[in-house]
Amino acid sequence: MPVDSSALIEEDDGRVTALPLARGQGVAAWRQIADEIEADIAAGRLAPGAQLPTEAKLAARFAVNRHTVRRAIAVLAAKGLLRATQGRGTFVEAKPLAYPIGRRTRFTEIVTREGHEAGGELISAVETAADEHVASILRIAVGAPVLETEMRRFVDGTPVSFGTSFFPLPRFAGMAAALRDTGSITRALAACGVPDYMRAETRISARLATVEDAARLDLSPGRILLVVDGVNVDAAGVPIQATRAFFAADRVELRVAG
Structure with missing residues (x-):
């Protein structure tokens, strides 16, 4: 189930709104989150160098725990799409x-x-x-x-x-x-x-x-x-x-x- 990708970047008046994931369809939550972020990157909604919300905010957005978000980010980092920097946050990798x-x-x-x-x-x-x-x-x-x-x-x-x-x-x-x-x-x-x-x-x-x-x-x-x-x-x-x-x-x- 697609989510509003723009919500990954900005919050509405500081409120955290949960975004739905497809449950019970055989696709792990972390995979759905990774797919959504990857789709945003491919479509240009997340530009090179853009910073993602914190793990806590993403977890609240998708109504999952932080471990699930962390796994999604790790998979995308391994693919070279994201860069997680200690103390600074997670960023979309720039083009080579x-x-x-x-x-x-x-x-x-x-x-x-x-x-x-x-x-x-x-x-x-x-x-x-x-x-x-x-x-x-x-x-x-x-x-x-x-x-x-x-x-x-x-x-x-x-x-x-x-x-x-x-x-x-x-x-x-x-x-x-x-x-x-x-x-x-x-x-x-x-x-x-x-x-x-x-x-x-x-x-x-x-x-x-x-x-x-x-x-x-x-x-x-x-x-x-x-x-x-x-x-x-x-x-x-x-x-x-x-x-x-x-x-x-x-x-x-x-x-x-x-």
Whole structure:
């Protein structure tokens, strides 16, 4: 039995009006609620980025308990239609961002060009010794000092990726401070004397999100992540960054430039 979908978004003068569900027809209440919300999203009645009412309000609206509502939301989150954020609420996922990868791949430029606001957060930065893999990519000696950074990136406040990068030292001794100040790898590299750089190599794979991944990206565990391994070089062709980034597959559409 269809319900008035607009009532999911606004209340009448602050009153909570129960909306009927079809009972005794073999369709679980949580499934009916999930179907109604999904139909609203498909029809555009719930726009990308829209916030759903709280679990308590939805439970009152459908005359069910909060566990039933929570299960409906979990199913839609697993399908990539909703994003449940601890302490903030539940939101309709935005359409995937077109993210081209080519010789010049710049996160902030790409996001801004698509009409969105880009953001970056430095999670950690530590000096460590290059292992054999990192040393081979950066063309430095095994055990040479490198700066290992972890960053998380946002589009309109929603986390879309996180990743780890390695920068050779002492050349990029000021990289951590620049990343904290700017939240941008491009601007931080410029602050360290590299005004321009190119992507020398990109490899793309995929894996399922772990519990830790899900927490970083506000995802349900088990969702698909796109894994992008890249090597950036300066104008002279010298490797300056070895990076591995994890993108939420439902939020970013990677496009490899020809």
